[in-house]
Amino acid sequence: MKADICDADAVATVFKEYAIDGVIHLAAESHVDRSITDPLAFVRTNVFGTVTLLNAAKEAWKGAMDGKRFYHVSTDEVYGSLHDDSLFLETTPYDPQSPYSASKAASDHFVRAYGNTYKLPFVLSNCSNNYGSHHFPEKLIPLMINNIRNNKPLPVYGKGENVRDWLWVEDHASAIDTIFHTGKNGETYNIGGHNEWKNIDLVHLLCRIMDQKLGRAEGESAKLITYVTDRAGHDLRYAIDAGKIERELGWKPSITFEVGLERTVEWYLANTEWLDHVTSGAYQQYYSAHYAQQ
Numbered sequence: 001m002k003a004d005i006c007d008a009d010a011v012a013t014v015f016k017e018y019a020i021d022g023v024i025h026l027a028a029e030s031h032v033d034r035s036i037t038d039p040l041a042f043v044r045t046n047v048f049g050t051v052t053l054l055n056a057a058k059e060a061w062k063g064a065m066d067g068k069r070f071y072h073v074s075t076d077e078v079y080g081s082l083h084d085d086s087l088f089l090e091t092t093p094y095d096p097q098s099p100y101s102a103s104k105a106a107s108d109h110f111v112r113a114y115g116n117t118y119k120l121p122f123v124l125s126n127c128s129n130n131y132g133s134h135h136f137p138e139k140l141i142p143l144m145i146n147n148i149r150n151n152k153p154l155p156v157y158g159k160g161e162n163v164r165d166w167l168w169v170e171d172h173a174s175a176i177d178t179i180f181h182t183g184k185n186g187e188t189y190n191i192g193g194h195n196e197w198k199n200i201d202l203v204h205l206l207c208r209i210m211d212q213k214l215g216r217a218e219g220e221s222a223k224l225i226t227y228v229t230d231r232a233g234h235d236l237r238y239a240i241d242a243g244k245i246e247r248e249l250g251w252k253p254s255i256t257f258e259v260g261l262e263r264t265v266e267w268y269l270a271n272t273e274w275l276d277h278v279t280s281g282a283y284q285q286y287y288s289a290h291y292a293q294q
């Protein structure tokens, strides 16, 4: 069944019809740039939607919380922006800096509040940047792949000095599976790839891979790099200490970034129809409105 998580009746019906004893909550508005243009959409889905889902679980599981589990999937952005060489730990104080991360931080707080107030059994995880197949090309890696393919400018925000910690999406999925089945109630687990890249270095790496795959001369795609106005309030660096999930649950990433990125590029080049389909219509309007201001 497909429904809006803000629709309390629809969500309650799902709990009634399917005798649900576990929830893995991934539904969210996720793109920082969109949250800068339309913060309320993020409050609606990420905060109101999460609380709607929490309420439905609380009501459905009332008096029978044993063996139930509400798993809330969140982001490392709730910890804010790093300006030294430290790493985010599960104990790092929340310091969200964008409307997106503020909405995710609020949803995390609600999950913990339901655990404390209504004894709802929960687990929570905060993950670093994902990459891989089926990633909507509003995000850095698929956007760059798509623009290189189409010989369009590669918009690098500011000086390209911002650092992100990249994890292959299937490794995130395996971490979620591990936490759901073996994590401890009430605990938070950070998930990350120990894989920090400055944006500009990552874009150059993608250009080199694409040159090879498309049979272009070395350095050809890099000519498309264009520095544009920085994102408002752009977080400088995110980096996760994933020691807890590794030590306590035995999870670690299964592949290196080199392998993951190569697989990712190959997936997009083999699925150009998908790319063309998702970048038609509303995407074009978003793209021209967002990048025209640059």
Ligand code: DAU
Residues within 6 Å of the ligand: 030, 031, 032, 033, 074, 075, 076, 077, 127, 128, 129, 130, 138, 139, 140, 141, 143, 155, 156, 157, 158, 160, 162, 163, 164, 199, 231, 238
């Ligand atoms: O850290 C986890 C988060 O990673 C997730 O919670 C978010 O849902 C996800 O969108 C991602 O947030 P970022 O803002 O880090 O991802 P994004 O792909 O938008 O940008 C990655 C970096 O690249 C960031 O420093 C901004 C920069 N960038 C992005 C775009 C779209 C550019 O320089 N040019 C661009 O056109």
